[in-house]
Amino acid sequence: MIDRYANLDSPLHSLDPRWKLLSLFILILVCASVNSPPAVFFAAGAAVIIIILSRVPVRFVFHTLKAPFILLIVMIFFLVITSGGRPLFGLAFITVYIDGLRMAAIICIKALSIMLIFIALFGTSRLNIIMKALSYFGFPRILTGLLLSTYRYIFLSFEDLEKLFVAARLRGLTLRKGIGNTGTTVNILATLLVRSYEQSERTYVAMYLRGFSGEFRTLEEFKAKPIDHAKGSALLIVSALVLFLEYFLRLKR
Amino acid sequence: MSEEPILQVKNLSFSYPEKKGVLKNINLEVERGERIAVIGPNGSGKTTLFLLICGVLKPHSGKITAMGEKVEHNRFNPRISYLFQSPDDQLFSSTIFDDVAFGPLNMGLSRREVERRVQDALEKTGCKALAERIPHHLSGGEKRMAAIASILSMNPEIILFDEPTSNLDSRNRRKVINTLNSLSQTILASSHDLEFLLETCEKVILLDEGEIVKTGSIRAIMGEENLMQSHHLEKPHSLIHSLHIPHSHG
Structure with missing residues (x-):
């Protein structure tokens, strides 16, 4: 769960959630938009410092990055052999291009920076607080409510799915049999869908019985102190510096 | 009479x-x-x-x-509460504290009253130590007691x-x-x-x-x-x- 370490104490944890959401979201957008190596490396450095400041355990960070990193590796592989441009070396029918490597490195660093900032954003506040901050900025409440419910119940659905597959395996389902088992797999997924629907109905009743009227209320009250303004502004300055490096160098060229 | x-x-x-x-x-x-x-x-x-x-x-x-x-x-009636057969239907918030506070907050009670009721309910059910835990990580017994706390905090009749x-x-x-x-x-x-x-x-x-x-x-x-x-x-x-x-x- 992404907000597992939301109760730690760090400069990021204590930052007003609205400032955190605004400044880190802008930094994510800036990271995604820059392409020049100095700007990308500067943003990556900032992301690393931010994650260190967040005090989220390194093991958790690596664990969270594992799945996207595998996707990145696949993407890099295809990029370096298909980008064209100056060839670096060739192996049989595969040619690795310098431009492809350069592009892959930039994309890789940008993606990792964005993910680190993402972990710092969602890992240092409970999700319902981030959602409340999103609502503060005008994000529709129905969507924040849906996101929260999805986040809470997706783990249950995965558990259910696992149990259904175990039950099917114990009665002879083997994934190696391929197409023959497609029907069973579809049946399992359909069962999961029906169960999830029923679960959502029961949860709605539970919420209604406790007075839910479309808004997730919390005891958390947002109060931005001068230190929050300072920290938030510092993060915005980081974004500005990244943009400056990107456009200053472009103009110099 | x-x-x-x-x-x-x-x-x-x-x-x-x-x-x-x-x-x-x-x-x-x-x-x-x-x-x-x-x-x-x-x-x-x-x-x-x-x-x-x-x-x-x-x-x-x-x-x-x-x-x-x-x-x-x-029509929302906090004076009547219902405990579901499965606590997973009842615990939908990010922490047990939030879940227990959910009803009182929707009743429009003051912050102090909500906190008092939550603490009371958690104490009555022996869930004080679970307040900051995520429902998904609790055992079946813990979930059940937390679900009971979530309805007791509304002080139903x-x-x-x-x-x-x-x-x-x-x-x-x-x-x-x-x-x-x-x-x-x-x-x-x-x-x-x-x-x-x-x-x-x-x-x-x-x-x-x-x-x-x-x-x-x-x-x-x-x-x-x-x-x-x-x-x-x-x-x-x-x-x-x-x-x-x-x-x-x-």
């Missing part, structure tokens, strides 16, 4: 579109502070009766009055417990029994765990095929072996005075 019943159900009938006659002409009166067990085989209408009492379902005919007011369909001991080990089952016995509210509890009902309730309503078959003292009714068997129930072991254990001859 005797006090008005806290809950009155008059000529209540209900059908689902796919199942007719789920409840047929139910009449019952519950006095304040009473603890009533609702027993019956699967599909006898226990959960439906509870959902009607708390206003989730709309009766086809008849009337339900609680605390002197008609129970309206789809009537609590409907639907299978509160299902899937619990004996230690957690005992916790639920002790918590229920410490409550002063009016309680209606449905369960197939008849020993649990014997320990927590004084009266029983026997439901079968949507009708109330018999009401009265829990020990008297559960002790009637023929009656229990004719409605696919078993007389609880604690009410069987002499158990015949066959001797082994070796």
